Amino acid sequence: MFNRKIDKKIPVVILGATGMVGQRFIELLQGHPWFEIVALAASERSAGKKYSQAVQWKMSTPLSLDISEMVLLPCDPNMPGRIAFSALDSDVAGDIEKKFANSGFIVVSNCRNHRMDADVPLLVPEINPTHLNLVRTQKYGNGMIVTNPNCVVIGLAMVLHPLAAMWGIETAHVTTMQAISGAGYPGVASLDIIDNIIPFIAAEEEKIELEPKKILGSFHKTHIEPYNIVISAQCNRVPVMDGHMACVSLKLKSKATHAQIVDCWNTFQGVPQTLKLPSAPQNPLVYMHEESHPQPKLHRMAEKGMSVSIGRLRACPALEWKFSLLSHNTIRGAAGGAILNAELIVAEGLV
Numbered sequence: 388m389f390n391r392k393i394d395k396k397i398p399v400v401i402l403g404a405t406g407m408v409g410q411r412f413i414e415l416l417q418g419h420p421w422f423e424i425v426a427l428a429a430s431e432r433s434a435g436k437k438y439s440q441a442v443q444w445k446m447s448t449p450l451s452l453d454i455s456e457m458v459l460l461p462c463d464p465n466m467p468g469r470i471a472f473s474a475l476d477s478d479v480a481g482d483i484e485k486k487f488a489n490s491g492f493i494v495v496s497n498c499r500n501h502r503m504d505a506d507v508p509l510l511v512p513e514i515n516p517t518h519l520n521l522v523r524t525q526k527y528g529n530g531m532i533v534t535n536p537n538c539v540v541i542g543l544a545m546v547l548h549p550l551a552a553m554w555g556i557e558t559a560h561v562t563t564m565q566a567i568s569g570a571g572y573p574g575v576a577s578l579d580i581i582d583n584i585i586p587f588i589a590a591e592e593e594k595i596e597l598e599p600k601k602i603l604g605s606f607h608k609t610h611i612e613p614y615n616i617v618i619s620a621q622c623n624r625v626p627v628m629d630g631h632m633a634c635v636s637l638k639l640k641s642k643a644t645h646a647q648i649v650d651c652w653n654t655f656q657g658v659p660q661t662l663k664l665p666s667a668p669q670n671p672l673v674y675m676h677e678e679s680h681p682q683p684k685l686h687r688m689a690e691k692g693m694s695v696s697i698g699r700l701r702a703c704p705a706l707e708w709k710f711s712l713l714s715h716n717t718i719r720g721a722a723g724g725a726i727l728n729a730e731l732i733v734a735e736g737l738v
Contacts, residue, residue: 406571600616600618
């Protein structure tokens with residue numbers, strides 16, 4: 388268990404605070420035992436306004452008065468805080484995150500811009516906590532940049548990791564059914580998504596095929612040796628509010644039984660569970676034996692949205708095994724995953 392005493396909450400800021408992921412950061416950080424929101428930042432058109440005046444609040448929990456009265460700042464590092472949670476648009480995130488890191492901020496980013504940089508951890512704490520050592524090669528002084536993966540990839544990688552560690556994985560085919568909240572707000576037009584499925588999400592298939600190789604890779608002093616796996620991905624936007632599903636077929640490098648695979652998932656634990664980090668789910672992976680599970684409407688909030696649900700493991704005639712998985716895209720796949728990353732950074736003594 389994590390034994391470091393947090394005498395005073397660590398001040399944090401949220402970049403891109405008015406968007407869907409920024410709102411989710413605020414929702415999850417209110418009342419957090421380690422972190423305190425001290426500043427909110429947004430685009431120039433919103434800077435100077437009270438948060439309540441600039442945001443269209445879409446979370447189910449009420450917006451607290453102290454947050455609603457905060458005045459939005461421009462995305463400039465001349466603000467209080469030690470950790471910057473970034474929910475910025477990728478068009479502007481790259482340079483802004485570097486500026487904050489150069490100014491001494493620990494940037495914990497949900498954005499894609501620096502994910503594949505050689506010296507930036509693409510972090511899922513249950514999988515690759517040793518990858519945090521990459522920050523020691525960064526050139527930001529007291530600052531750093533740490534990223535979490537694509538919203539689909541986090542759930543996928545968490546399910547693949549224990550299998551890869553036990554038996555190895557040669558190849559996988561992934562077909563996703565992704566919720567509309569993944570497109571942000573206002574997102575996909577209602578006339579496009581109601582009574583419809585859109586079989587294209589820009590750059591999504593490339594991320595799914597590439598990012599797991601880095602996440603599952605091994606740390607070697609100053610770099611990550613990518614995991615040798617071939618992934619083919621097809622992505623679809625579906626009329627579901629929250630929760631990304633994926634149907635996966637894969638071939639293992641050595642033989643395993645159905646019971647062994649299910650037990651491997653159900654008994655999987657990582658560093659966050661050992662340290663009992665505040666946002667860590669007790670069971671990061673849960674296998675469901677009901678033949679019609681998992682379902683977004685029923686299971687996306689498993690362990691407050693931080694657990695990945697798995698079901699329908701069966702033989703695959705094309706590869707070897709096939710199954711379905713579900714993860715909450717804006718909690719585990721975005722803000723919640725980033726907050727867990729920050730908790731691990733604190734636990735490792737990097738703050």
